[in-house]
Amino acid sequence: MLRWYRQNARDLPWRRTRDPWAIWVSEVMLQQTQVATALPFYLRFMRRFPTPASFARARESDVLAAWAGLGYYRRARNLHSAARVVAREHGGRVPREPEAFGGLPGVGRYTRAAVTSIAFGAPLAVLDGNVARVLARVFALDVSVRDPRGARQLWAVAESMVPARSPGDWNQALMELGATVCTPRAPRCEECPLRRACRARELRRPEDYPASSTRPATVRVRRAVALIERRGGVLMIQRRGALLEGLWEPPGVELGEGELAEKKLGSALRALGVRTKLEKSEALIRHRITHRAIEVEVWRGKVAALGASRARRDDARFIDPRDTRLPLTALTRKILR
Numbered sequence: 064m065l066r067w068y069r070q071n072a073r074d075l076p077w078r079r080t081r082d083p084w085a086i087w088v089s090e091v092m093l094q095q096t097q098v099a100t101a102l103p104f105y106l107r108f109m110r111r112f113p114t115p116a117s118f119a120r121a122r123e124s125d126v127l128a129a130w131a132g133l134g135y136y137r138r139a140r141n142l143h144s145a146a147r148v149v150a151r152e153h154g155g156r157v158p159r160e161p162e163a164f165g166g167l168p169g170v171g172r173y174t175r176a177a178v179t180s181i182a183f184g185a186p187l188a189v190l191d192g193n194v195a196r197v198l199a200r201v202f203a204l205d206v207s208v209r210d211p212r213g214a215r216q217l218w219a220v221a222e223s224m225v226p227a228r229s230p231g232d233w234n235q236a237l238m239e240l241g242a243t244v245c246t247p248r249a250p251r252c253e254e255c256p257l258r259r260a261c262r263a264r265e266l267r268r269p270e271d272y273p274a275s276s277t278r279p280a281t282v283r284v285r286r287a288v289a290l291i292e293r294r295g296g297v298l299m300i301q302r303r304g305a306l307l308e309g310l311w312e313p314p315g316v317e318l319g320e321g322e323l324a325e326k327k328l329g330s331a332l333r334a335l336g337v338r339t340k341l342e343k344s345e346a347l348i349r350h351r352i353t354h355r356a357i358e359v360e361v362w363r364g365k366v367a368a369l370g371a372s373r374a375r376r377d378d379a380r381f382i383d384p385r386d387t388r389l390p391l392t393a394l395t396r397k398i399l400r
Contacts, residue, residue: 068236127390141169181231193241199273287324288315339364
């Protein structure tokens with residue numbers, strides 16, 4: 064496995080370093096995010112925040128702006144909180160002891176093991192979706208990592224196999240194998256370094272492992288947003304709450320069955336001190352957040368100014384759509400394009 068990894072591993076920037084901060088950032092970004100998507104964000108992020116101390120000094124708006132487009136914004140907030148603890152309590156150095164590192168905000172069992180094994184050589188096992196798939200197939204374990212009992216069994220197997228020597232490379236080898244060869248569909252078994260040991264291959268049923276798990280049903284959501292333009296081409300945006308707290312989007316509403324967008328949008332705009340004639344554009348934007356499939360109608364309007372008597376300045380503002388400094392949601396960037 065180690066020989067295979069050293070010959071076949073993808074050349075990725077976080078694999079060219081033992082800097083625990085760089086490795087930590089990569090592991091956080093790669094949670095729920097594909098490598099190809101995370102890579103440009105990672106490069107920009109590390110140029111801007113090369114150390115935990117530099118990130119700890121950042122304002123939350125700058126943190127969210129740097130993360131905008133990656134989604135799952137709680138990851139960014141937890142990493143920011145953890146960087147502040149590192150700066151305040153650890154002299155700006157990522158703690159090398161697994162227990163100390165694991166006590167930081169947002170650092171769970173997987174992240175603790177991944178970062179400390181790769182950066183410091185801690186003999187800890189990792190278990191993510193890719194590793195779980197490899198182990199389930201090698202041992203023909205009819206279990207799912209999403210099931211607590213299955214997860215406990217897979218963690219036990221992973222822990223029994225991690226070597227004392229080069230545990231970081233071993234963990235990365237398992238993850239790389241699952242990502243590139245032992246894929247969910249059409250695994251390339253003949254290229255696998257574990258093919259002679261793989262029970263699922265012997266049974267000629269690799270795709271039957273691991274056990275399938277029930278995913279949340281897709282929820283279809285209808286929204287309508289208003290691109291309100293002011294002289295000079297600036298557009299109105301407002302801060303989102305709940306799931307997207309702290310991020311910015313054009314004013315919008317969620318539409319129930321049979322609800323008319325123009326009427327509901329008009330009411331939302333009046334609450335912001337805006338009165339305008341809305342015109343529906345031909346744009347229909349499709350977007351997905353976790354299990355929510357969102358379809359967005361785009362409306363347009365013009366206005367002279369934002370009514371200061373009705374709108375709080377920290378809730379709504381006008382921006383140049385080319386300004387990238389504000390933390391805009393991925394949906395907003397898609398709409399603006």
